[in-house]
Amino acid sequence: MAGKAKDRWTAEGKKFKAEIEKLKKLQVRIGYQQGDVITEDGVDMLDIAMWNELGTINAPSRPFLRKxxxxxxxxxxxxxxxxxxxxxxxxxxxxxxxxxGVFSKGLVQEKIVDGEFEPNAPSTIRRKKSDKPLIDTGLMRKSVNYIIVEKGGRK
Structure with missing residues (x-):
């Protein structure tokens, strides 16, 4: 034999391999990013989402992200x-x-609207005129977003 055959990449093959390498390095993060949305009261939407997801001393966990x-x-x-x-x-x-990202964002927004969670407390119902948790102004639902970042990286 004169020599070993070498692999030859087509232009499409090279592009495909490069895109696979990009996928290995990137990730999509769905949810809320610190500082992206601040309420009229000056509260970061990330904090509000966390309080609802995990619960607080005064409010039960309503795990819309996990669900x-x-x-x-x-x-x-x-x-x-x-x-x-x-x-x-x-x-x-x-x-x-x-x-x-768009697909996953939609799933989170759907869960906020249609999820079955412990109803609001009577005092919250009086203030909001609704027993439906997670829905008041709609800002939390509208604020769900996604970002694409390097794996292990920060925003």
Whole structure:
């Protein structure tokens, strides 16, 4: 034999490999980012979301973020697999991660609106005129967002 055959990458193969490498380094974070949304009262929406998610001394936990993932795990996995298929058709890592972000953001917003949580306290019902938790002005639902960052990185 004269020599070993060398692998030859097509332009499409090189692009695909580069996008896979980008996916290995990036992640989508869904939820709230510190300082992005501040209420009229000067409170960071990240804090409000955390208080609702985990509960406080005065309010029960209403885990809308965890439930949006836990209750939709199969749907999320299927969606992510479908997005990876789009990578083979020329989509970029960023485009795929944006689609995952939009999809996941929608799941969180849906859980805020339709989730079954402990009702508001009587004093809160009097003030809000509703026993539905997590919905008052709609700001928490509207403030859910996503960012794409390097794995292990900060915003």
């Amino acid at each position: 949006s993932v836990d209750e939709n795990a199969d749907k999320i996995n299927s969606f992510c697999k479908a997005q990876l298929q789009r990578l083979t058709k020329g989509e970029t890592a960023e485009e795929i991660l944006k689609q995952i």
